[in-house]
Amino acid sequence: MSGTHEPIVHAIYDLSTGTWQYIVADPDTRRAAIIDPVLDFDNTTSRIATGSADALLQKVALEGYEVDLLLETHLHADHISAAFYLREALRQRQSYAPQCCIGSGIEKMQRVFGDRYGVDEDEWFHAFDRTWADGDSFQIGGLQVTVLHLPGHTPDHIGYQIGSNVFCGDSIFNPDLGSARCDFPSGSAVxxxxxxxxxxxxxxxxxxxxxxxxxxxxxxxxxxxxxxQPYATVQEHKSSNKHVKMGVLEAEFVELRTTRDGSLREPKLMHEALQFNIRAGRMPKQTADGERFVRLPLRLPESLTAV
Structure with a gap:
């Protein structure tokens, strides 16, 4: 079945990370996908919880949806993905597990951060069930989805166009915010x-x-x-997006974005998030004592660098 009709969109906001999560469903078949789901993480205690993800599961059950796909827009550095948790939870509810999907540039990013944090390749290689390239298309029930490669914030970044809706992750922010940072590895303001x-x-x-x-x-x-707010229209962006509205030149934007990125702190969950998210949200392997660890870089004063 194929079609160009509009989806049902449920936008669920995660206050602790400022993240929009989306459940997108075909009104005819009740088949659905979940986009950019969040696991709860308290970095002061290193406790992980599933409240946000469980709320998504409750909404899916309430609406009577079957979830076919768990779609990531990119390798997030500011929250931990709930994709793997949801896949296993939905496997128990449905007769199958939904596929975890992301852009085809992910393997390069997995290798970069796997090497940086000492994550063994067998923990991240093939962590995602499918990867999408620019122009790929697939179905959510009778909904046609087209993949758009939208690099800049990260090189692997993609968006999902469904009818007259584009779920574009961090490739554009609401008009009064403008745009996302581009200072991660292989990010680019241009x-x-x-x-x-x-x-x-x-x-x-x-x-x-x-x-x-x-x-x-x-x-x-x-x-x-x-x-x-979860979205703005193309016209609203062209009229009032503070970074890319009509009349703004490329050179102006690149200078603004580069200057601003140079003043930003790293995201508070960056190191933890990247180590989970290259694994598609899987937990790190257990040690012999049954514990799980992530690595955090130390910022040493010059007096200690030779110690």
Missing amino acids: ALWNSMQRLLSLPPDYKLYTGHDYPPAGRLSEEGESKP
């Missing part, structure tokens, strides 16, 4: 500019669903609270 221009070339009514939102003080709900 590549991000080109990816955003690709998105802005879509029809003006298309919705661009972002991967994160950090509502600024001026964006308030009717109750006076900061209000995260």
Whole structure:
């Protein structure tokens, strides 16, 4: 079955990481995919919990969906993916396990960070069931999905176009935030500019669903609270995106993005997240004592570097 009709979209916001998670479903067949799911992680105690992921499972059950795919937009450095946890939980509920999927550039990133953190290749090689390249297409029930390669924030970054909706991860932020950082390995402000221009070339009514939102003080709900929003239209971005609206030149954007990236701290969960996410959210191997570890780099003063 194939089709171009519109999906049902459930946008679920994870407050602790500012992440948008999406359940996307075909209204006719009730087949679904989950995009960019989050595991809860407290880096002060190193405790992992599944509350956010379990809420996704509850929503899936409530709506009567069968989940075929767990879709990542890129290798996240700011939260731990719940993809593997959800795959195993859904395996128990359904007669099959959904596939964990990501962009085809992931193997290069897995090797870079596997080497950096000393993660054995057998823990990350083939961690994902499928990888997608630019222009690939697949189905969620009767929904046609087209893959868009959107590098810049990370080189492996992809988006998923479904009808008039694009789930574009960190390749563009809401208009009052602008864009995501590009200072990770093989990130590129020029590549991000080109990816955003690709998105802005879509029809003006298309919705661009972002991967994160950090509502600024001026964006308030009717109750006076900061209000995260999952998407803005192409036209809204062209009119008011603070980094790439009409009239902004590539050189201006590249200078702005590069300067800003030079002033940013690394994400607080970066080292933990990367070690989990190259494994598609799997836990590190147990030691002989039954414990699991991740590695964290030390920042040494010059007086200790020779010790």
